Amino acid sequence: MTADPAERYWAAVSRNDTHEARSVATSLLREGVPMPTVLEGLVGAAQRRIGELWASNDWSVAREHAATAVSEQVVRSLREEQARLAAADRSVGADRPLLVVCAEREWHALPAMMLSATLEHAGHTVQYLGADVSTTALQGALLEAAPRAALVSASLSSSLVYVRRHVEAATSVAVPVVVGGSAFDRDGVRALRLGATAFAASAADLESTLAALPTYVEPVGPLRDDAALEAYAIMAELPSFSADAVARVRSDAAADAVAVEAIADQVPHVFGSVAGALLTGDSTIVAEITEWLDGVGRARAADTTTTQAVWSAVERQLGEFPHALDLVRSR
């Protein structure tokens, strides 16, 4: 019972035991372990492990989702616990809040939640809006909270197009935007191309970024270059492109039905990532998604014809988009 906290945490998460997971984490916090260490050592480690178990086909998506929900509950409790501790020492200022949001259609809420907890630990006031924040909801919050900055989190390369919308929305009311999450490259090239005011590779790097932020920024207008227009058109057609492509994959692929479904499930994400690559002019996005798809296939004992089927189905749909075709063909 006195096992390593990280192992006890993992054991609790993997059997959906919110109660135990919470008590492991909050007792570390109460013992004085700093918030970022608790987050990284327990939650981050568990989440990466969950990702590996899904990728290796050991866990279903449902199981991944359930375990992540446990981590979310834990981070929620940690934030509450921290707020209680902070309220006791009364040192927190009535600063303008930092607004933390996920891109629209981005359901990976935990990274943004962990970020919020880290920022609160550093003494910032945070307003956290959660997963899948629409541009309209963002606009409303910008008007109501008048934040110092909007922090937009994206885990999926297929969310990059939506990140751009948030950048446009926030800067249109002069609010600076910082972006981050696993959708971005370490050097911040994608962030720069999306017009973000700043990028931070990690929550730890964020502090210096925040200190250097301007108070007001110029509006970032809509993108009108050919590649961007293709990206928007692809997103507009996403449901029908995906449905058609999935149907082709199902009929062309030779692997067993479960594996085909797992791979076909990625199709909307593939289209979205191509759009993200178009918008940022970063072809490594397509290379990454290729590798990821191959990995998903391999773990499910699907031969390469199945992932090949995905790419040819995707190419078929992209016939009218020369820039997109270029990206996909030269991957």
Next chain:
Amino acid sequence: MTEELRRTASPSALLGTAGPFGEGAPAGSAEEIERLHQRGRFLDDLAGVVSTVHHPARAVEMMTALLAEHVVEFAQVVLHTHQGWVAAGQAAGHRPVDSGGYRVGRLQAQVLTELLSRQRPEHWLLPPDTPERATMLASLFGTSELVGQLDALDAVGILSLPLLARGRAIGLVTLARGERRDLSADDVAFLEDAARRMAVALDACVVVSDNRFVAATLRSSLVPPPVPTSSGLDVASYSRVAQEEVAVGGDFIDVHGPDGDKTILLGDAVGKGVVAAIAAKRIRAAVRTASLVDRDPAWVLGLTNKVLVAEAESAIESFATGVCARARTGADGVVALEITNAGHPPPIILRRDGRLEYVESHGPALGVFDDASYTSTHHRLAPGDTLVCYTDGVTEARGRADMFGEDGIAAALAGLGGAPSSAIVERLAMSVSAFVGDAAHDRDDTAIVAVQPLATGLA
């Protein structure tokens, strides 16, 4: 001391100290050209602020900064709103004193209010080290560090201009030059014009912010209060409104009652937006009131129905559907459910082993028939079992060719038996969202609530 200060601090006591405005720099001089250039920059930037910034506090800060950067050495803008005073001040070479830290004090507010009521420009000459100066600066700038900054600037002439919009003074802009220079008549004419533009923009900001405030207040009254863990239940919910611009809708969720005996309500009032939200609020209130008398959900919805029918001007206006469940936690951790359905899509029980059971308990919709009566069905939730209620925004979500439907729900919940409530709610919400795609225009209000016995370890 406060009495004393208030009396002498009255601006009227100090009126008449103003002298004539000074001469401007000679036409064509380098100084004059630079000044005109700065004014041009100011007007450009002001136009930018006016079109981008819609939050009163931010607008006040930005305007203050622009004035202090381009036009004068010192500026303060104060705005009176329903939520109180918003103020910012800035002296050249100093950090702005922004609305985050600037609180208008009581005495200062009295003086500002009096100045507002005059609705006209005021001009004071306040020589250094005079008691009048100290009193006047304290009246205009309170105890903020701005007073010291003004002294350091060696500013003598102070101009205050009302911000007039729609015939009312909504705020005040106060300006000064450094090094004992006074504002010229030409400066004043320019600043009066600038104040007019600022006033119109700030007035619009206040209107926007008042509207947001109303919507936010309404919305927060519609969000279910968090359920304490001591209640023995793990509850998670999701809601998304169709009309995001107004941020409220007709779907409603509420959880209340003593620990171990909770009422869970989820429903859908006819329509969208604010009108629907008001109807929803009324239903929630009726259910809460009825529950105080008897927690039996069939009786609660029966009484709620009577209230709605009696109060409604027309049946169209009061029509609503809903599910009301009473959840009592037993000593063994098993939750006994009584569920009443008023014309609403059937709730689902997701068993720990993944089986789905539709709760077939049906009654008429609310707000239509005066004599409607309701019954309830009884169920048990063992640890790991989950009750899922949702509105038709889930089942009737429109995809490319068809609706999400009960098949969509079954697919989304597959494999989630025994998962925490929040995973179930999230997965369902995510699936609906992916199914609908970007066709947000024909989205309906959507609400989901999931309830299960609080897990204390299901090893």
